[in-house]
Amino acid sequence: MSMLTIIDFGKRFTIHHLGKTRQAVEQINFSLEKGEFIGIVGKSGSGKSTILKSIYRTYLPDTGGIFYDSDRFGRIDLCQASERQVLYLRKHEIGYVSQFLNVMPRTTSRQLVEQALLEMGESEAVARQEAEKALTHFELDPKLWDTYPNTFSGGEKLRLNIAMATVKKPRLLLLDEPTASLDQQSKLKVREIIEKLKANGTTLVGIFHDIEFMEGLCDKVYDMKERQLVHEVISNEG
Numbered sequence: 041m042s043m044l045t046i047i048d049f050g051k052r053f054t055i056h057h058l059g060k061t062r063q064a065v066e067q068i069n070f071s072l073e074k075g076e077f078i079g080i081v082g083k084s085g086s087g088k089s090t091i092l093k094s095i096y097r098t099y100l101p102d103t104g105g106i107f108y109d110s111d112r113f114g115r116i117d118l119c120q121a122s123e124r125q126v127l128y129l130r131k132h133e134i135g136y137v138s139q140f141l142n143v144m145p146r147t148t149s150r151q152l153v154e155q156a157l158l159e160m161g162e163s164e165a166v167a168r169q170e171a172e173k174a175l176t177h178f179e180l181d182p183k184l185w186d187t188y189p190n191t192f193s194g195g196e197k198l199r200l201n202i203a204m205a206t207v208k209k210p211r212l213l214l215l216d217e218p219t220a221s222l223d224q225q226s227k228l229k230v231r232e233i234i235e236k237l238k239a240n241g242t243t244l245v246g247i248f249h250d251i252e253f254m255e256g257l258c259d260k261v262y263d264m265k266e267r268q269l270v271h272e273v274i275s276n277e278g
């Protein structure tokens with residue numbers, strides 16, 4: 041059975057002050073097996089983030105279904121899942137990394153990574169040890185571990201975001217331009233962790249502008265055109 045199957049998914053937004061609606065994406069269909077990595081490319085505003093945010097249920101889809109094979113709930117339609125189920129899945133099974141850090145205020149970067157592990161039921165000792173490993177791996181300067189991330193640079197925020205999401209070893213990881221503000225060395229670190237997660241069975245959907253970064257990493261790459269996903273642009277199959 042596939043890990044994620046998206047069938048005829050569509051999302052419209054209402055622009056209240058104009059009294060209009062805008063179809064952001066329509067008739068999206070794709071499916072991923074466990075451990076597969078699908079990349080999505082396409083021009084700005086074509087609807088890539090809308091797809092990812094709908095899988096994560098930041099947006100509630102209007103049409104179609106997003107079927108996820110959950111460890112806890114079995115096959116579940118993320119369009120229909122309850123808030124309680126969505127919260128559980130975000131804590132335990134589905135990770136999301138974007139360029140933006142949206143976290144609890146007055147919490148240090150070390151506490152944020154530890155918190156991600158404690159939520160999953162890890163002990164304090166394990167959480168502390170694993171958090172340090174993750175922060176070290178993504179080369180967040182130890183001087184920043186016990187400070188609040190609101191003053192971090194774009195790249196530092198992104199590396200913390202990636203550490204928080206990947207330390208949980210999620211079953212499904214959604215990456216919304218996770219390399220956007222990173223230098224070459226940090227990009228390689230992200231690549232390394234993606235390869236490790238993939239080898240351990242994590243299923244991934246990622247948006248990238250950097251086609252070079254995707255090469256050899258994604259199993260399929262789809263191009264987003266006119267609100268729909270079209271032809272595969274790179275494939276490692278065969």
Ligand SMILES: Nc1ncnc2c1ncn2[C@@H]1O[C@H](COP(=O)(O)OP(=O)(O)OP(=O)(O)O)[C@@H](O)[C@H]1O
Binds near residue numbers: 085
């Ligand atoms: N919350 C929202 N309310 C209204 N319109 C939205 C909302 N989110 C996205 N849109 C619109 O939906 C369309 C698709 O946006 P989306 O962010 O998915 O594009 P994208 O391909 O990810 O773009 P980018 O590469 O620039 O991040 C755009 O026209 C955008 O303005």
